[in-house]
Amino acid sequence: MAGIKQLAGQTLWYGASSIIPRLLTYILTPYLTLKLSGANYGDMTLVYAAIPFLNILYTYGLETGFFRFIQHEKHKKDLYNTASISLIITTVLFTAVLLLFTGPISRIIKVEDHPEYVTLFILIVAFDSLSTIPFAKLRQDGRPVKYALIRITGVLIYISTLYFFLSVCPSLAQKDPNSVFALLSSETLGIALVIVANLIQSVFTLIMLWQELKAIRWRFNVQQWKELMTYSLPMLVAGFGGMINETLDRLMLGWWGVPASGNIKVEIGTYGACYKLAILITVFIQAFRMGAEPFFFKQALGENPQRVYARVMKFFVIVICTMFLFVVLYLDAWKYFIQNPVFWEGLKIVPVLLLANMFLGIYYNLSVWYKITNKISAGAWITIGGALITIVINYLFIPRFGYMASAWATFFCYGSMMVACYLWGQKEYPVPYAWKKLTAYITIVVVLFYVHRLLTYLWPHMIFNYTLATVILGAFLLFVLRVEKNEFKKLPVVGRFLK
Structure with a gap:
């Protein structure tokens, strides 16, 4: 637990260096979409x-x-x-x-x-x-x-x-x-x-x-x-594969897109603007990576690092699940960060991209096995596989579905990388991840999103929308605190309120 506290402290500072600049540039989104x-x-x-x-x-x-x-x-x-x-x-x-x-x-x-x-x-x-x-x-x-x-x-x-x-x-x-x-x-x-x-x-x-x-x-x-x-x-090969997965879809929209609006640049702008709404999860992942990369290497020199990695993964998934709900449940408010209403048509891709980035964050956690065992080529092969999925799905479906195809390509790419990294890693460097519980958390937040979406569709009232969102988010947090009470008791701040 001491190691996790150290990682949390480093992630806090690196998070400040990542989150604050990202939030500042995020605030620029309404400004730039206006200008x-x-x-x-x-x-x-x-x-x-x-x-x-x-x-x-x-x-x-x-x-x-x-x-x-x-x-x-x-x-x-x-x-x-x-x-x-x-x-x-x-x-x-x-x-x-x-x-x-x-x-x-x-x-x-x-x-x-x-x-x-x-x-x-x-x-x-x-x-x-x-x-x-x-x-x-x-x-x-x-x-x-x-x-x-x-x-x-x-x-x-x-x-x-x-x-x-x-x-x-x-x-x-x-x-x-x-x-x-x-x-x-x-x-x-x-x-x-x-x-x-x-x-x-x-x-x-x-x-x-x-x-x-x-x-x-x-x-x-x-x-x-x-x-x-x-x-x-x-890592160069893996890096290029990662960038294909992360950003090439914008370029592929320019190559293969058939603009429904009459201007492909507008559709690319729509995709880029709506992608910004996944920022909370992507910022946290970046901050976590900055603190975790040196932390994981240092932990590898200690006793039983696998147990630490498994515990880190649990807290990581809980945080990104909470962030997912925080964005999708209040999407009607988040959309006003995009000042050009023309771009709002693309809001339907936001939940898909949030889930995709959750998978990416989990993959980064899982990737510790090939980094500390010097099997970097494994990461390259996994990333190349994801890149092929990205290219094939975008090539086949962009002409028909536009940027929606790019969003789902990102989802399937990162999902396949996550699964491949877990299965391969458990053979080479077994870590006791609580994968059933973590899968359940992800499934629960997706179900809660659809429950909120269905009920607000039946009763499209703003006050009901936000009240229901707050109740659902609070219920999920209480549920997690109850299930993970013993773990949270060991944390320095939260633990005081649970003892």
Whole structure:
């Protein structure tokens, strides 16, 4: 239990560094859907669907490899230097090459009228990749406060710059149409100003990591680098597979979609905007991963780590089930974060995507077995299998069902990965997960969602809707507290109220 308390504390801080920036950018969703046209929002969705693929290429699994080898005494001295030098050299090379092909890349991601978007996001990825190992060092050194402050400050810079470009500049341009502000507020720039604001954020984030960058010594351990690459490169394959599962559906909508609305960019924007409503679960998963990755590796060196992993999984599933209900039961309120009513038509995909992301979070928990046993290729094969499911379902059904096909492709992809990882892991590294109980929790919240949906369909009254949602959510929490009373008693805050 002490280990779980430590993980909870780290997840809290890393959660602050993840949740607060994500919530701040989440608050931007109504602002951006108000300021950008449906087609421009579609362009933004396409651009930000392409960026993660470059992130994977630029970092090629080094972060996970860093955490894996830093646990061993013989690697601690030079590993930070070796990993940092490797990343600096490859970042310069990748950036130089990719800038030569901005035209073809813009055609691939369906923003051929604006190749400048590609130039800008290549630079964003370059600066972000240079921050990867310094951020990993902060996590490994147990400095979540500094980590959180830098992340949050970066997002505040982004929001301030974005507001200046999209609100202040147009206002100043109206006062003086011949000023430079008129150029900055020109509608012909499309989403370029959004991407420039993001680039400014990335540059300032790297500057705030100056102390960590200054600590790099130009000492390159070739043997250590070979070991690091042997472990990390399979993560590149897994990473690309993961990005296919996570973001390629937006690009596939551009390739294969038949727009019912007459504009495929509007439908892509609808999908991207409604996907944002799954943010509570995805933010928690990201925060959990940041705390859990170094935590799992450290626990592997102790006694009976499998028992700790099983307990962590139980609490994790309880939290994401609660978050699922919190979003779907109050969906009529959450939709107002999307200020363009044209996008509300896509709200039907939100429950499907929430369940898909729950499966993804469980998969990340289960994946500990192949990371600590050095069988990274297993993760690559599982992810590739999921990627194939994503591509096949989208290819077959997007022309007929549009973004609904993409939502269900995500569901079946992450669900199959979760099941495959569990079955394979139990053969290689058995962990006593309470899978029957956890399956029951997930089933219960899905049934509760449909009960709420049926009753509110029969009596579509706002007060009844929200009252019923609150009763259902409260009943689920009381049920879980009763079932897991002995476990919750051991927690530092909740336990006081249950003893």
